[in-house]
Amino acid sequence: MxxxxxxxxxxxxxxxxxxxxxxxxxxxxxxxxxxxxxxxxxxxxxxxxxxxxxxxxxxxxxxxxxxxxxxxxxxxxxxxxxxxxxxxxxxxxxxxxxxxxxxxxxxxxxxxxxxNLQSLAGHLTSLKICWSEVDVEDVEDVLAGVRGLGGGAPWVHLTTLVLSHNNLTQLSSALSLTPHLHTLDATHNHIYNAPGLICLERLHSLYLSFNSLTKIPMLSSESNLTTLSLGYNRLETISGLENILTLECLDLSGILFFNLIGGYMYLKFP
Known part of the structure; x- marks a missing residue:
């Protein structure tokens, strides 16, 4: 006792x-x-x-x-x-x-x-972390179990990841630990770079509105993305959209594509 x-x-x-x-x-x-x-x-x-x-x-x-x-x-x-x-x-x-x-x-x-949230990796299908001031290192710590060092077990059943309303500046390669991710929502952050998206071969829905992206993020050639939301970013071009052949729904709300030359505004498309 x-x-x-x-x-x-x-x-x-x-x-x-x-x-x-x-x-x-x-x-x-x-x-x-x-x-x-x-x-x-x-x-x-x-x-x-x-x-x-x-x-x-x-x-x-x-x-x-x-x-x-x-x-x-x-x-x-x-x-x-x-x-x-x-x-x-x-x-x-x-x-x-x-x-x-x-x-x-x-x-x-x-x-x-x-x-050790990583102990949930074996059975969790949906993880939502919102309004929690989460940054890049926090996400790596959650997914990998070791801050910034990797080595964690993959989240084999995770299909939905929501990280909205946080302090993310990028989406890192820690996403490689979510190989079956179907839906990713990282809206309302400060993301300017998303190299980790190329790891997501099964991604269908991607929500990145209200961030600081200046170009279309690079996706895995194996993904079959059907929904892409990039509204209210700082896009300077939409080059890259032509490579997403499976796209069905695209949201570019609140974005102006322009350059200023000789006092004239013009839309800049690929």
Whole structure:
């Protein structure tokens, strides 16, 4: 037995969550509902589960049974959304309890406080990290598991990646770890270069509006891109579009292609 202490607030939060999951558990397990938690709330769960596995004397036997039920349901949840800042004093955020998770949304979080998101690579199909001030190094850390060094296992089931409303300046070769990516949304960033796109051979939908691109990014010759959104960038030419033979939907909203010569504006096309 250990003397790991759990706050009353954490116990109360877990009891309320257990009651909710007992009612909604089947829908969460089937993927019909999303489990939405604040990051602070999830930290309460994490501290209680840590005490459970540490055989803390601070936990009543009946509460231990409740926690085992909670852990069992969380282990089968398919869709999870976590929002807001965490309490740094409570340590790393670890999501390994979600063993069957297929879709994860992180909104307004600090990615640096998460421990080993790469552990989800074996089963996640959709990853959304939005409004979180994520930069290039953060994306590499998430996908590769080692900041800037690579070597991580590929995200073999990931088909959707959303990185909108962040601080990205480029899309790097870390995207090579998402070989089956179908949809990529990196709108509302500061992207001026996207060399990593050439790694995505199965890309069908690409959303890069509201960035700082000056030219059409180079894509894999194997991709069958059908949707491309480049509105509100700084494009100086649309050269390269003629190579995307499968394109069905193109958005160039809010873009003027022009040069100023002798006081005259003229559209510049390839």
């Amino acid at each position: 250990s003397d790991v202490k759990v706050s009353t607030k954490s116990k109360q939060f877990c009891l309320k969550l257990i009651d909710l999951l007992r009612r909604l558990g089947p829908e969460l397990v089937r993927g019909d509902r999303t489990l939405s938690l604040s990051l602070l709330g999830y930290q309460h769960v994490q501290s209680c589960l840590h005490a459970l596995h540490s055989h803390s004397q601070d936990l009543h036997s009946l509460f231990c049974l409740d926690l085992e039920t909670l852990e069992n349901i969380l282990g089968r949840v398919q869709i999870l959304s976590l929002t807001g800042r965490s309490d740094p004093e409570k340590g790393w955020i670890n999501l390994e309890v979600f063993k069957l998770l297929t879709e994860l949304e992180l909104k307004q979080v600090s990615i640096s406080e998460f421990s």
